[in-house]
Amino acid sequence: MSLSSTSTIKHQLTNALGPKAPLYFNVLKEYLSGHISRTEYDEQVKTHLDSIHLVQLHNTLIVSLFDTSAQLAPPTPPPDVPKPPPRKRRRTLPYQGPDVSDEGTLRSERLKKWTVGLGRRERERIRALEAVALNEPVVPKPYTDEIAAERGVVLLDERGGPPGTRPPLHLASMTRAPTLQHISERINLISAQHNLGAAPKEAKLKQLITQALSLTSTSHAITSIRATEPHSHSYVLPASSFDSLFTVSPAVLPNKSAAAMRLAIGDNEPAEEDVVLKNKDLQDKRWQLFALLGERTVLLFLCFYCYDILCILAHTVLTQISDVYIFKQVHTGLNIYSCTYVGLHALSLGHEATKPSVPALGLRPAIVIDSFLRRPPVVHLTRAITHLQFLGSCCTIQQSRCRMTSTQPFVLKWGIISTGRIAMEFVKDLLVDPKTSSLWALAASRVRKNSSAHTPPNETGIKAYGTYNEVYADPDVNAVYIGTPHTLHYENALAALEAGKHVLCEKATTSNAAELKALLKLAKEKKLFFMEALWTRFHPLTLELKRIAEEGTLGDPVVMHADLSADFHIESLPLNHRMLDPKLGGGALLDLGPYPLFWAMLALYEHPSNKNARPSSIVGSIVKTPITGVDANTSFTLNFTEHLQAQAILSCSMQVPSPSFGATIRYKNGTIIVKPPIFRSPAFTVQYYDKPGGDVVREETKSFSYVGGGWHYEADEVARCIRDGKLESDLWGHEKSIIMMEVFDEVRRQGKYYLPEGVEKVDRVQ
Ligand SMILES: NC(=O)C1=CN([C@@H]2O[C@H](COP(=O)(O)OP(=O)(O)OC[C@H]3O[C@@H](n4cnc5c(N)ncnc54)[C@H](OP(=O)(O)O)[C@@H]3O)[C@@H](O)[C@H]2O)C=CC1
Numbered sequence: 001m002s003l004s005s006t007s008t009i010k011h012q013l014t015n016a017l018g019p020k021a022p023l024y025f026n027v028l029k030e031y032l033s034g035h036i037s038r039t040e041y042d043e044q045v046k047t048h049l050d051s052i053h054l055v056q057l058h059n060t061l062i063v064s065l066f067d068t069s070a071q072l073a074p075p076t077p078p079p080d081v082p083k084p085p086p087r088k089r090r091r092t093l094p095y096q097g098p099d100v101s102d103e104g105t106l107r108s109e110r111l112k113k114w115t116v117g118l119g120r121r122e123r124e125r126i127r128a129l130e131a132v133a134l135n136e137p138v139v140p141k142p143y144t145d146e147i148a149a150e151r152g153v154v155l156l157d158e159r160g161g162p163p164g165t166r167p168p169l170h171l172a173s174m175t176r177a178p179t180l181q182h183i184s185e186r187i188n189l190i191s192a193q194h195n196l197g198a199a200p201k202e203a204k205l206k207q208l209i210t211q212a213l214s215l216t217s218t219s220h221a222i223t224s225i226r227a228t229e230p231h232s233h234s235y236v237l238p239a240s241s242f243d244s245l246f247t248v249s250p251a252v253l254p255n256k257s258a259a260a261m262r263l264a265i266g267d268n269e270p271a272e273e274d275v276v277l278k279n280k281d282l283q284d285k286r287w288q289l290f291a292l293l294g295e296r297t298v299l300l301f302l303c304f305y306c307y308d309i310l311c312i313l314a315h316t317v318l319t320q321i322s323d324v325y326i327f328k329q330v331h332t333g334l335n336i337y338s339c340t341y342v343g344l345h346a347l348s349l350g351h352e353a354t355k356p357s358v359p360a361l362g363l364r365p366a367i368v369i370d371s372f373l374r375r376p377p378v379v380h381l382t383r384a385i386t387h388l389q390f391l392g393s394c395c396t397i398q399q400s401r402c403r404m405t406s407t408q409p410f411v412l413k414w415g416i417i418s419t420g421r422i423a424m425e426f427v428k429d430l431l432v433d434p435k436t437s438s439l440w441a442l443a444a445s446r447v448r449k450n451s452s453a454h455t456p457p458n459e460t461g462i463k464a465y466g467t468y469n470e471v472y473a474d475p476d477v478n479a480v481y482i483g484t485p486h487t488l489h490y491e492n493a494l495a496a497l498e499a500g501k502h503v504l505c506e507k508a509t510t511s512n513a514a515e516l517k518a519l520l521k522l523a524k525e526k527k528l529f530f531m532e533a534l535w536t537r538f539h540p541l542t543l544e545l546k547r548i549a550e551e552g553t554l555g556d557p558v559v560m561h562a563d564l565s566a567d568f569h570i571e572s573l574p575l576n577h578r579m580l581d582p583k584l585g586g587g588a589l590l591d592l593g594p595y596p597l598f599w600a601m602l603a604l605y606e607h608p609s610n611k612n613a614r615p616s617s618i619v620g621s622i623v624k625t626p627i628t629g630v631d632a633n634t635s636f637t638l639n640f641t642e643h644l645q646a647q648a649i650l651s652c653s654m655q656v657p658s659p660s661f662g663a664t665i666r667y668k669n670g671t672i673i674v675k676p677p678i679f680r681s682p683a684f685t686v687q688y689y690d691k692p693g694g695d696v697v698r699e700e701t702k703s704f705s706y707v708g709g710g711w712h713y714e715a716d717e718v719a720r721c722i723r724d725g726k727l728e729s730d731l732w733g734h735e736k737s738i739i740m741m742e743v744f745d746e747v748r749r750q751g752k753y754y755l756p757e758g759v760e761k762v763d764r765v766q
């Protein structure tokens with residue numbers, strides 16, 4: 001059926017209704033735009049339909065509206081299930097007189113059939129998906145989360161059944177993702193079907209998806225999430241809002257939604273409340289959800305109204321992040337708005353006090369689709385979009401929200417040592433969200449020698465100093481970032497620590513392990529935070545890769561290869577360039593080597609089966625450049641044999657670009673391939689075997705993009721750790737940096753690459 005058929009019926013109905021027509025269409029508009037509920041709609045529309053003829057015309061109009069979808073090609077991407085046989089076209093419209101099966105009620109069978117809202121193809125698709133899910137043994141995950149167990153988290157029932165027993169639909173297992181073309185067609189269709197006016201443009205959708213995805217960066221990056229537009233006031237709900245929201249009866253929704261929204265984001269939002277969790281809160285299901293959501297990489301989509309959009313977004317998101325949970329009112333016992341706010345609040349709080357795991361709450365990393373398949377399609381695209389926009393706008397997340405006991409945003413004032421290349425990249429990323437980190441002072445050693453500690457902040461509010469000592473001496477500086485060449489790290493970090501500053505120090509942390517150990521000893525004595533700036537460890541890609549690598553399916557790691565190389569054109573570099581000058585720790589190993597070694601540390605050392613055992617052997621080989629004698633090409637292998645039988649084969653060169661593979665980690669049951677450049681990889685692919693050493697039966701690629709350059713993740717980690725009084729990061733702690741330096745020492749020793757006398761300030765590798 002075409003849209004003109006619908007207009008014919010509309011025309012007939014208008015004539016038949018006479019003066020009541022505007023009222024009738026107004027009610028329809030209200031319904032389709034979601035302002036009134038289905039029940040309200042039925043009640044109101046009935047008052048205008050005072051003859052059988054009118055009722056039949058009305059029913060035909062409704063059918064024709066829904067029928068539009070049957071005639072246009074379904075753009076929703078088909079799943080990987082056998083295609084249904086071609087079906088006959090329905091011959092319903094244009095209106096052909098009274099339908100004998102219509103009993104003159106608004107609930108005629110034919111109408112009911114249509115108002116279920118899903119086409120047969122769609123229903124079959126869903127049914128097939130359910131079958132897939134049901135075939136899977138549903139094994140509720142054991143109650144293993146230690147924090148949850150310790151705190152005696154109460155499991156939520158899922159629709160009256162035990163948690164974890166409700167089979168989810170594995171949208172994730174679908175291999176074909178929708179294209180923008182699909183999305184746009186579907187949106188046009190839905191919009192046309194429901195008189196929603198102009199459909200949003202692809203760009204708009206893209207923007208929404210991007211916006212939504214930015215929510216999912218990971219809780220580790222919470223402080224980096226930005227709203228698309230600046231907001232003058234907080235959009236995060238105070239805890240008390242929940243009391244009202246939770247008491248809003250689902251029966252009055254969605255028509256009261258606007259009120260609920262206003263309640264939530266109200267223009268006159270009172271001052272932010274101090275949210276302190278008490279013990280009893282920890283037993284509260286709502287807070288458990290906060291905790292759950294705050295802990296995990298979660299995107300909450302509550303597109304009750306628009307199944308297609310939900311699937312599209314879920315698809316998109318599933319390719320980007322680890323878990324997507326779509327909470328349904330029936331599933332959580334919360335209404336749709338409460339769910340939204342729970343999610344937002346959780347994201348904003350980054351609640352770390354309780355960490356009930358997903359299985360502990362009986363939720364599974366899959367999309368749970370249930371009763372809404374039986375709901376009439378109050379398909380309301382604009383509402384779905386409003387939700388997403390709302391989600392986006394609620395994401396002005398301030399660091400204060402990550403700390404339940406503080407009402408003040410935590411701001412870390414950074415002092416930057418050096419104005420070199422990487423220091424400036426780091427600075428740019430600090431400015432990605434100035435609310436969370438404040439760039440306080442910046443020093444160059446070789447320019448602006450005349451400036452003094454009393455230099456007033458310039459128009460950017462950043463003090464510019466002419467010596468590093470002035471930064472160390474500035475009482476307002478909390479943490480110092482060191483971005484000088486490797487061999488200067490020790491003296492710079494030492495000075496910063498002695499001045500009482502926390503330190504984030506570029507890789508390679510020092511010239512040798514002895515220097516690093518001396519720094520760490522001092523940091524501990526002074527109760528100061530110290531971290532190697534191994535930014536890659538904090539990237540969402542790395543967190544996700546680690547999750548997949550360690551969840552068990554792949555088994556233990558066996559062999560990994562990693563290389564980072566770059567052609568520095570050393571023949572044309574000045575001899576005092578940091579890559580060539582042995583006094584600055586020049587060469588490939590200390591500059592590029594940290595990254596292949598990092599991947600070995602992540603994949604092998606950090607693997608739970610390795611039980612934190614250090615490498616049992618290190619073998620290195622170095623090719624030096626005749627230009628200055630620093631290493632030009634270096635390879636090294638590490639064995640991890642105490643608990644694993646694993647080997648890392650690592651290499652770096654400053655004479656050629658990286659190879660195409662980046663890093664490859666081979667496990668007993670699969671392989672992970674990390675795309676280069678491995679310091680900020682854009683994607684990784686996981687290949688699963690049918691049996692150990694067997695064929696690849698499934699392959700999944702996960703792609704990531706970064707806000708800014710990707711250094712703010714490590715900056716956020718530093719801020720969080722310092723805020724929480726930690727002396728080292730849980731993700732990249734001291735022990736790992738020491739192992740890294742010991743590996744470099746050993747490789748240099750074996751390759752006979754000795755730094756000039758006096759360069760190493762503590763001991764000397766020889
Ligand atoms: N995390 C990452 O992605 C990256 C990290 N790095 C690390 O950052 C550090 C710096 O690298 P990069 O920024 O590329 O180097 P640059 O040469 O660009 O910058 C180093 C800066 O250190 C300062 N400096 C102080 N003393 C000296 C000296 N004697 N000789 C040279 N420079 C001196 C200078 O700044 P000023 O004059 O202002 O004092 C100089 O600009 C290295 O340890 C490297 O491993 C490098 C690249 C990427």
Ligand SMILES: O=C1OC[C@@H](O)[C@H](O)[C@H]1O
Nearest residue numbers: 422507566591592595679
């Ligand atoms: O840390 C680094 O990552 C990127 C490389 O280009 C750079 O040389 C290195 O220091």
